[in-house]
Amino acid sequence: MNIKWNRFPIGISLLASVWLGQACQKGGADAPALESVPDQISYNFHVRPILSDNCFACHGPDANKREAGLRLDIAEDAYKALAETPGAHGIVPGNPSRSEAFIRMVSDDPELRMPPPSSNLKLTDIEIQVIEKWIRQGAKYEPHWAFVPPVKAQVPSPKDARWARNDVDRFIRHTMQQVGFKPNEEADKESLLKRLSLDLTGLPPTVEMMDDFINDNDPDAYERWVDRLLSSDAYGEKMAVYWMDIARFADSHGFQDDSYRSMWPWRDWVIHAFNSNMPYDQFVTWQLAGDLLPNPTKEQILATGFNRNHKITEEGGIVDEEYRVMYVTDRTNTVGKALMGITMECAGCHDHKYDPISQKEYYELYAFFNNIRERGIESVVGGPETYAKVPFMEITNEEVSSILRFVNKRDTLQLIVSIMGELDSIRPTYILDRGLYDQPTTPVKPRTPEAILSFAPDLEPNRLGLAKWLFDPQNPLTSRVFVNQIWQEFFGRGIVSTPGDFGMQGALPSHPELLDWLAADFMEHGWDIKRLVRQLVTSATYRQSAVLTADKMERDPENIYLARAPRFRVKAEFVRDIVLSSSGLINPEIGGPSAKPYQPPGLWEGATSGRGILSMYKQDHGPQLYRRGLYTFIKRTVPPPAMTMFDASNRDQCEVERTLTNTPLQALVMLNDPTVLEASRVLAGRLLQSSGSAEDRIATAFRQIVCRTPTEREMKLLTRYHQGRLESLGIDEARDLLTVGEYPMVQGLDEVEWASLMQVIVSIYNLEETISKT
Known part of the structure; x- marks a missing residue:
């Protein structure tokens, strides 16, 4: 089929997005700028961000880069006499004029001033005053907040406690009061249901769901709809999108040849785990070490595919050990970023410059993943035997009918999946000089960073022991990191806005007491994910309207204080889901192999080595064309x-947040993508088969797509546009428009009327509100 990609003019009902994309920032820089010097100085919240941004690179944890023998991130080192300046001390508590570090900060001599002019860093007057006052107040150091186990703070009692629906609201309202904000009113029912449905299922509500919800006046109606959506199979699909980014799931190996891999049964397991509300500690333990559990089941072993989702080469002429080390490094970095919220990769070549993590500790963590039965290169591009790499497991039809019923296996072909599996012996692990695979130095054993939590001697020195360490009640990071990721899923921004970095350079939490309360509460209630989600979406904070006043825009443009509901575009997968679901095209099948929808010709062919089954793009047909975005085939080199x-991820590496952009290219996709045009054609055809006027059909289409009743002004604009197309469209142009897509044509409809309504629907799909949470 010859699909045309340039059918509609750019100027059809384009609305600008109000989302302000946020880039990943350094931690100190992400802290609110001080406008005045606080009465009581906190090292964690006032001083450390200044030192981290300006001083730690040369006077921090990295011993190899430390200057003048001065270390400022540890009290004992900062207070002691300087080796290069006898009698002088870096910091003298209570006395700034004798503190050599402070003397250098305020020096007018460019040879002495710190940070040096060559660094292009300079302390502000406020920052200098903060450091001076902190020293006068005793220069008291505090442990890094994220390395202290979370404790349930006392729930605040805000003045207008009636607004709060649960304890989450009491923390949020208390902070609002401190900055002089009042919460928005509750959103209208149409907005609430759309928001809730998109957040819990990734799908827009149907017209029938909207009618039912609007007409349900029971006091507990909203909570019952929360439970209804949480129990939907689509919930697991929605949550799986977030986990696919973390697990760097893709349908190809990556690198130049980039051939096929069969990891989709692991994705089916993830959907199943979310839908069955598997506790988070079990969910992660099975993925890290299911094969090491006593008498592991096939399901537990399949779960370990999590750590085999990394890129794998099939090139000839490579050094096997170089790539094997690359795979182990990827697994180490993924666990550090996704589960611990720490930039462990910074310590792969040298001691971490900002966090108290040494290069030795990096390779001790690396050692947990260094004993897998794998090679850097196992085979070249070929037949089914290359779809998974050793160690792998085969899934039989009998197993799909019994112990692995959640795997959507449609045929009788051999199905193999890469998994984790230990060697029979212990592969030695060494610190690698500068991270180079061929430069081993000192041998190390599996251990964890001491600054986070010691690795207890009774724990197994393997991945199972690592999993137990992660879920030790005294581990300060695991629960905090996860609840922050889930908060980000529903509110658009984490309580810590750098979800992959809880270290010294990460952002300070906007609501630290709430973050710790949620983390402790999550652990106390058995790591129950659905309970956590329900807590968030039933809160008054979540249920606010997204109306943005001038005052809130000026004082809180990023909605840090949550005095309104966030408004932002949904993820790429859900843009597709909205189009397919609202038009009635969506294929509701759960799980199974990935699908190849419409795609401009020549993309794969122009970026391939010419070898393997993925050298040419072979589009799917029939129901496979209408599968949810989660199941779209991802070839890493040509996503x-x-x-x-x-802004979808190409899954090259672990990602814990997506950048949200707003570009004209997105409007062009919504105007020209065959899936959008086909959905518009199909929906228009169905509406024309129903009774009613043109205005009725337009209003119905608007409600199905935007999930609310159109205003009078909107109806005037759309009906005027519709009438204009009826008058200007010729029969040939109409027939050309109606040829898009493979879904069968309806016979006996007026083609000009059909194409005119189709173009109105395209314009509705192109509204910013259509693909946004409001």
Whole structure:
């Protein structure tokens, strides 16, 4: 089929997005700028961000880069006499004029001033005053907040406690009062249901759901709808999108040849685990070490595919050990970023410059993943035997009918999946000089960073022991990191806005007491994910309207204080889901192999080595064309173009947040993508088969797509546009428009009327509100 990609003019009902994309920032820089010097100085919240941004690179944890023998991130080192300046001390508590570090900060001599002019860093007057006052107040150091186990703070009692629906609201309202904000009113029912449905299922509500919810006046109606959506199979699909980014799931190996891999049964397991509400500690333990559990089941072993989702080469002429080390490094970095919220990769070549993590500790963590039965290169591009790499497991039809019923295996072909599996012996692990695979130095054993939590001697020195360490009640990071990721999923921004970095350079939490309360509460209630989600979406904070006043825009443009509901575009996968679901095209099948929808010709062919089954793009047909965005085939070297335009990950590495952009290319996708045009054609055809006027059909289409009743002004604009197309469209142009897509044509409809309504629907799909949470 010859699909045309340039059918509509750019100027159809374009609305600008109000989302302000946020880039990942350094931690100190992400802290609110001090406008005045606080009465009581806190090392964690006032001093450390200044030192971390300006001083720690040369006077921090990295011993190899430390200057003048001065270390400022540890009290004992900062207070002691300087080796290069006898009698002088870096910091003298209570006395700034005798503190050599402070003397250098205020020096007018460029040879002495710190930070040096060559660094292009300079302390502000306020920052200098903060450091001076902190020293006068005793220069008291505090442990880094994220390395202290979370404790349930006392729930605040805000003045207008009636607004709060649960304890989450009491923390949020208390902070609002401190900054002089009042919460928005509750959103209208249409907005609430759309928001809730998109957040819990990734799908827009149907017209029938909207009618039922609007007409349900029971006091507990909203809570019952929360439970209804949480029990939907689509909930697991929605949550799986977030986990696919963390697990760097893709349908190809990566690198130049980038051939096929069969990891989708692991994705089916993730959906199943979320839908069955598997506790988070079990969910992660099975993925890290299911094969090491006593008498592991096939399901537990399949879960370990999590750590085999990394890129794998199939090139000839490579050094096997170089790539094997690369795979182990990827697994180490993924666990550090996704589960611990620490930039462990910074310590792969040298001691961490900002966090108290040494290079030795990096390779001790690396050692947990260094004993897998794998090679850097196992085979070249070929037949089914290359779809998974050793160690792998085969899934039989009998197992799919019994112990692995959640795997959507449609055929009788051999199905193999890469998994984790230990060697029979212990592979020695060494610190690698500068991270180079061929430069081993000192041998190390599996251990964890001491600054976070010691690795207890009774724990197994393997991945199972690591999992137990992660879920030790005294581990300060695991629960905090996860609840922050889930908060980000529903509110658009984490309580810590750098979800992959809880270290010294990470952002300070906007609501530290709430973060710790949620983390402790999550652990106390058995790591129950659905309970956590329910807590968030039933809160008054979540249920606010997204109306933005001038005052709140000026004082809190990023909605840090949550005095309104966030408004932002949904993820790329859900843009597709909205189009397919609202038009009635969506294929509701759960799980199974990935699908190849419409794609401009020549993309794969122009970026391939010419070898392997993925050298040419072979589009799917029939129901496979209408599968949810979660199931779109991802070839790492040429990711799906329409989804890429909406900031989807190409899954090269672990990602714990997506950048949200707003570009004209996104409007062009919504105007020209065959899936959008086909959905518009199909929906228009169905509406024309129903009774009613043109205005009725337009209003119905608007409600199905935008999930609310159109205003009078909107109806005037749309009906005027519709009438204009009826008058200007010729029969040939109409027939050309109606040829898009493979879904069968309806016979006997007026083609000009059909194409005119189709173009109105395209314009509705192109509204910013259509693909946004409001």
